[in-house]
Amino acid sequence: MIHVRIFRFTPGIDKEPRFKSYKIPYQPGMSAHNLLQYIYNHIDNTLGFRNYNCFLGVCKTCLVRINGKNARACTTPIKDGDEMTFEPARGFKIIRDLAVDFAQKTTKGMHLEKTR
Amino acid sequence: MRKKEEMVAHRADVLVIGGGGAGTRAAIEVAERGKRALLVTKGQITHSGITPLAQTSYQAVFDQDDTLDLHVKDTVEGGRFLGDQNLIETMVRKGPDTVDDLYRYGVKIRKAHSGYFQRKLPGQSKPRSIYLSLGGYGMMVGLKREILRHPNIEIYQDSIVTKILQKHGVPIGAFFVDLPQGCTHFVQAKTIVVATGGCEELWDLTDTPPESVGDGIYLAFECGAELTDLEMMLFYPTVCVYPPALKGGVYPYETSLGPQYVKGALLNVEGKRVLPEGEPPIRDTLFHIMIKELRDGRGTSHGGLILDISKSPKSQEEILSFLHDRTFYKFPRHFGIDITKDPIEVAPAAHYQLGGIRINERGETNVRGLYAAGECAGNIHGANRLTGNALLDTQVFGMEAGKAGADTADEREFYDANKEELLAEQARVLAFMTEKSKSLSPAEVRKKIKGIMSRYLGVPRDEEGIQKGLEQLDEVVNEDVPRMNIPRIKKYNVAWQDALEVDFMAKVARLVSHAARFRRESRGHHYRSDYPEKDNANWLAHTALKLENEKIHLRKRPVVVTRHPFKGEEESKAK
Numbered sequence: 020m021i022h023v024r025i026f027r028f029t030p031g032i033d034k035e036p037r038f039k040s041y042k043i044p045y046q047p048g049m050s051a052h053n054l055l056q057y058i059y060n061h062i063d064n065t066l067g068f069r070n071y072n073c074f075l076g077v078c079k080t081c082l083v084r085i086n087g088k089n090a091r092a093c094t095t096p097i098k099d100g101d102e103m104t105f106e107p108a109r110g111f112k113i114i115r116d117l118a119v120d121f122a123q124k125t126t127k128g129m130h131l132e133k134t135r
Numbered sequence: 136m137r138k139k140e141e142m143v144a145h146r147a148d149v150l151v152i153g154g155g156g157a158g159t160r161a162a163i164e165v166a167e168r169g170k171r172a173l174l175v176t177k178g179q180i181t182h183s184g185i186t187p188l189a190q191t192s193y194q195a196v197f198d199q200d201d202t203l204d205l206h207v208k209d210t211v212e213g214g215r216f217l218g219d220q221n222l223i224e225t226m227v228r229k230g231p232d233t234v235d236d237l238y239r240y241g242v243k244i245r246k247a248h249s250g251y252f253q254r255k256l257p258g259q260s261k262p263r264s265i266y267l268s269l270g271g272y273g274m275m276v277g278l279k280r281e282i283l284r285h286p287n288i289e290i291y292q293d294s295i296v297t298k299i300l301q302k303h304g305v306p307i308g309a310f311f312v313d314l315p316q317g318c319t320h321f322v323q324a325k326t327i328v329v330a331t332g333g334c335e336e337l338w339d340l341t342d343t344p345p346e347s348v349g350d351g352i353y354l355a356f357e358c359g360a361e362l363t364d365l366e367m368m369l370f371y372p373t374v375c376v377y378p379p380a381l382k383g384g385v386y387p388y389e390t391s392l393g394p395q396y397v398k399g400a401l402l403n404v405e406g407k408r409v410l411p412e413g414e415p416p417i418r419d420t421l422f423h424i425m426i427k428e429l430r431d432g433r434g435t436s437h438g439g440l441i442l443d444i445s446k447s448p449k450s451q452e453e454i455l456s457f458l459h460d461r462t463f464y465k466f467p468r469h470f471g472i473d474i475t476k477d478p479i480e481v482a483p484a485a486h487y488q489l490g491g492i493r494i495n496e497r498g499e500t501n502v503r504g505l506y507a508a509g510e511c512a513g514n515i516h517g518a519n520r521l522t523g524n525a526l527l528d529t530q531v532f533g534m535e536a537g538k539a540g541a542d543t544a545d546e547r548e549f550y551d552a553n554k555e556e557l558l559a560e561q562a563r564v565l566a567f568m569t570e571k572s573k574s575l576s577p578a579e580v581r582k583k584i585k586g587i588m589s590r591y592l593g594v595p596r597d598e599e600g601i602q603k604g605l606e607q608l609d610e611v612v613n614e615d616v617p618r619m620n621i622p623r624i625k626k627y628n629v630a631w632q633d634a635l636e637v638d639f640m641a642k643v644a645r646l647v648s649h650a651a652r653f654r655r656e657s658r659g660h661h662y663r664s665d666y667p668e669k670d671n672a673n674w675l676a677h678t679a680l681k682l683e684n685e686k687i688h689l690r691k692r693p694v695v696v697t698r699h700p701f702k703g704e705e706e707s708k709a710k
Binding site: 029030031032046047048049050052053059060061064065066067068069070071072073074075076077078079080093094095096114115116118120121122 | 178179181182183187188269270272292293315342344345346377378379380381383384385462463465466469470471576577578621622624626627628629630633
């Protein structure tokens with residue numbers, strides 16, 4: 020069993036973020052991205068995250084903060100009994116929960132890409 | 136829910152639907168011609184679409200021993216004479232220029248001596264594959280950089296087009312859902328380019344992202360566009376099935392099995408080699424061999440065969456010279472798997488939609504003002520696609536469709552949409568949020584559709600199975616889709632995208648099934664166990680599928696032949 024805490028926050032609606040806990044059955048050879056897909060598909064489809072995978076570890080669409088550090092969820096291996104905290108990737112504007120806007124970097128001095 | 140829903144209005148000369156290789160290239164072309172483009176994409180550019188998942192190979196003729204005609208001939212024969220040769224000629228002729236364009240956009244392309252590094256992969260008479268660093272992802276990084284340079288391109292990311300609106304049979308704009316804002320939009324456009332990719336997601340095992348549902352194909356079909364060869368789904372032979380973290384990843388047989396490269400082995404569960412000595416056959420032939428092994432019960436418990444590079448006679452050093460910078464070597468290492476030592480389990484997976492919206496050399500469909508490019512366009516590759524022709528297709532036809540869309544916009548005006556029609560579409564997309572009795576989640580319905588398609592429209596298929604599949608899909612459309620219920624969240628509601636996609640999936644799955652039933656022969660990636668042979672007398676033709684008087688009409692359409700007429704089976708046999 021894997022114990023996961025996930026950052027939940029809808030900007031403009033929620034006053035402040037909260038964490039929601041989930042228990043996910045362990046499968047050998049799973050990644051952190053598989054965990055999020057499992058939660059969305061089987062436990063809670065209110066979760067906001069980017070359900071996209073390049074299967075190559077290059078596109079960084081699954082970038083999230085895992086236990087305090089930015090990491091690609093698709094290249095993060097999972098062990099049985101792991102306790103993990105997921106937060107949105109640091110440095111980008113939060114859209115909702117774990118989904119961020121990669122086109123809007125929030126670090127000062129960074130170039131803002133044009134989106135709309 | 137608020138009483139009156141917001142709907143934002145826009146105008147653009149050309150609306151481009153899709154933000155992968157073809158869509159971004161089309162938008163660049165529109166902007167370069169001084170027109171305004173609005174590009175709507177379901178994710179964020181470089182973080183969405185199918186292009187970022189492509190491998191490194193991009194075919195174009197540069198080698199001094201190579202000729203344009205050889206590239207055309209290889210593509211025609213590889214496609215089992217089902218590709219329209221006017222399109223193949225256009226693609227091949229403009230290929231080299233598009234490579235130079237990509238280079239100009241900043242895409243990293245491997246160089247050798249005075250020109251581009253090129254290697255020979257299965258199906259190519261001469262070394263013809265350019266090597267893009269980081270593959271399709273690397274290509275998207277360059278295209279994104281270029282697109283951001285053009286102030287005339289407006290981009291709506293994380294947004295889903297659900298309907299193209301028409302007046303007098305001509306498209307006048309489109310309705311879309313904006314996930315981050317949680318609102319809906321209507322964009323008026325003089326012309327529309329559809330560049331939405333394929334529908335691989337209809338099958339269980341795919342190597343494409345979940346958003347690959349064929350939405351643009353249905354949008355065009357609803358407008359009266361003719362669809363072609365929808366039964367032709369290319370199954371890539373070597374896609375990982377286990378472990379879960381690697382499932383869906385492509386482990387290219389061209390490199391891992393090719394004798395001039397890694398020369399690994401493909402084994403069944405008994406440890407026996409399943410391929411003859413020498414260069415691996417091209418995709419359709421290879422996957423037939425694999426499917427037979429799997430169906431005869433010689434697969435692993437996860438339904439795969441074993442790709443074993445440790446069986447290569449070559450030294451570790453030589454093997455690594457081919458693999459050390461490849462993503463499919465680096466990625467498994469995060470999970471403690473070294474593919475040069477550890478065998479991995481692979482099986483054929485839905486990889487590329489060969490059929491799609493019928494176009495001509497200019498990317499025009501049969502509907503005035505509607506264009507298509509890239510994977511969602513249909514009659515280019517025929518019954519089987521050669522490696523490196525997909526990325527090439529996105530750039531050539533992206534450019535052509537963008538050009539035609541921009542030029543035609545000059546002759547056209549903006550039209551107002553019928554307000555009732557817009558409000559009805561808004562009500563339809565919002566209805567997924569209203570509570571229902573016996574509700575289903577989009578994830579459940581998606582799984583069901585994938586199950587039906589894999590069971591009855593995988594490989595092989597037959598009349599009886601396809602009929603059963605169609606009956607079950609009718610049930611999904613009439614009963615399950617209306618029961619789909621999603622959380623009442625407006626802002627970035629993942630389940631909303633899921634529900635809209637599943638709705639498209641159910642409709643596209645039916646079209647694919649109708650086409651598969653219609654083609655009573657086996658060719659390329661379409662294999663009918665009740666008609667196991669190629670029938671060149673009757674079926675050297677496209678299946679053409681069209682909406683007429685609210686009904687699906689199927690007929691045959693002749694293949695466009697220019698310089699490579701079919702002369703008999705001897706000449707077309709697999710290389």
